[in-house]
Amino acid sequence: MPGAYLLPFHRRGVRRVESTRFNSTRPIYFPFLNFKVYIFREDTVLNLISSSIRQALENPLNYARNYLGDMLDSCVTRVIYLDSDVVLVDDIQKLWNVPLSGSRIIGAPEYCHANFTKYFTDSFWSDPDLTRVFGSRNPCYFNTGVMVMDLGKWREGNYRKKIEGWMELQRQKRIYELGSLPPFLLVFGGLVEPINHRWNQHGLGGDNVMGSCRSLHPGPVSLLHWSGKGKPWVRLDEKRPCPLDYLWEPYDLYKPNYQSSKMRLQHHHNLPFSSSTNLFGYSNYFI
Numbered sequence: 001m002p003g004a005y006l007l008p009f010h011r012r013g014v015r016r017v018e019s020t021r022f023n024s025t026r027p028i029y030f031p032f033l034n035f036k037v038y039i040f041r042e043d044t045v046l047n048l049i050s051s052s053i054r055q056a057l058e059n060p061l062n063y064a065r066n067y068l069g070d071m072l073d074s075c076v077t078r079v080i081y082l083d084s085d086v087v088l089v090d091d092i093q094k095l096w097n098v099p100l101s102g103s104r105i106i107g108a109p110e111y112c113h114a115n116f117t118k119y120f121t122d123s124f125w126s127d128p129d130l131t132r133v134f135g136s137r138n139p140c141y142f143n144t145g146v147m148v149m150d151l152g153k154w155r156e157g158n159y160r161k162k163i164e165g166w167m168e169l170q171r172q173k174r175i176y177e178l179g180s181l182p183p184f185l186l187v188f189g190g191l192v193e194p195i196n197h198r199w200n201q202h203g204l205g206g207d208n209v210m211g212s213c214r215s216l217h218p219g220p221v222s223l224l225h226w227s228g229k230g231k232p233w234v235r236l237d238e239k240r241p242c243p244l245d246y247l248w249e250p251y252d253l254y255k256p257n258y259q260s261s262k263m264r265l266q267h268h269h270n271l272p273f274s275s276s277t278n279l280f281g282y283s284n285y286f287i
Contacts, residue, residue, distance in 0.1 A: 057179030077152035083145035090222035107193035112140035124175035139189025213242035
């Protein structure tokens with residue numbers, strides 16, 4: 001089985017780690033890491049992006065996951081995709097070992113209690129030709145910020161083209177409002193290998209409008225995800241952090257400050273982090 005790949009991408013409008021700087025800091029922060037850099041060409045997707053509920057969701061990098069099958073070497077048949085706003089607090093090998101059963105292409109935590117209809121417009125739901133896409137499937141919401149992907153099956157099924165087809169339709173007829181997520185829901189909703197919710201404690205960035213502070217969901221945590229408008233590096237820089245943002249702070253390569261951040265986090269949440277806790281942050285990288 002091929003090893004996991006860590007890919008840095010430049011991201012406009014948010015904190016970025018330049019590839020040259022990453023090369024110089026890697027021996028300090030990631031001494032065990034072997035990696036290869038892949039460049040995502042934004043012009044690959046620029047003509048397919050439609051306006052979204054907030055401008056940040058129109059960033060071409062949000063669509064890079066659609067092209068992993070093309071970008072990565074053909075020998076890479078399995079990947080873990082992580083958004084850039086996550087902190088991993090568990091052994092990622094456990095996630096790597098999650099099996100994708102049968103014909104499953106991707107695995108992700110599903111949230112079947114969420115109102116699935118809100119991710120698409122009335123124009124979509126009123127068109128029987130469009131809603132027929134789900135057929136007998138029982139689609140549930142899943143967050144595309146954490147996915148285990150079988151790139152072999154992805155390439156064989158030409159799933160990039162299927163996602164692009166929905167993006168092209170969106171340019172002609174407004175069928176959703178929320179950036180890069182809905183095409184994945186249309187293609188994979190009801191066909192996802194369900195993964196334990198601990199692997200995506202998402203929504204820590206609040207909603208897509210206000211970006212308010214949020215607490216952890218009940219249950220164990222393996223990965224924290226600041227999906228939503230509020231990003232921890234922005235709130236920390238502006239001196240208005242939410243309590244959980246202090247967990248991000250020690251993994252900001254611009255100003256690492258592990259001990260003080262851990263103490264502040266324990267003060268706010270009484271989380272039982274010990275000196276041996278292995279917290280690993282990914283900032284603007286994909287695995």
